[in-house]
Amino acid sequence: MKLPTRIYFFALSAMIAAVAIAADDDGDGIPNDWELEHCGTVTGCIATAATGDGDSYNYLQEYILDYDPAVAESDVTVDQIAPRLVEISSSTNTRTYALDGNETLGDGEWAELTSGPGSNGVFSIEDASTVPVQSYRIRVIAL
Ligand SMILES: [Ca+2]
Ligand SMILES: [Ca+2]
8 A cells, every 4th residue: 555645634723813803892802793692792702611502612613613602513624635625514604714734744834825715514625835735724714
C-alpha cells in the first residue's frame, strides 16, 4: 500500500475576532438584538454557558454559527473529500467560512487560503493555492 504524501487533520474554529457586530452592551460578542430574542434581555445570554438544547454549542457559538439556542443542531464536521477539497457539514448560508492551511500538523502559523459562503447544509471549499499544507481548519469569518 502506498502511503499518502500528506497527512491532513481538521478542526472547526468557530471563534472569530475583529468582526464588527451591532450594539453589544456587555461586550461578549453577541449583539443585543440576538440576546434579547433568545435570552429575554439585551445582556441576558451568558456567552460561554450551555444553552440546554442538547447540542454541543454555547450561546456565543450558536450565534456565530447562526444556530438556534433552543434547537439541537448537528455538530459541524469538516472532512477532506479529495486532495485540497474540504467538505463542511451543517453550514448556514448566512455565514462565510474561511479555509486556513498550516504547513505543519497544527503547531505552525495558519494562513487563510480561501473563503466562501455556507449553504444551509453541506458545502465544499477548494484549496486552489499551491501552499504546501498538512493541516486545514475552518473558521466563520463573516456574520
Ligand atoms: Ca452581548
Ligand atoms: Ca442549538
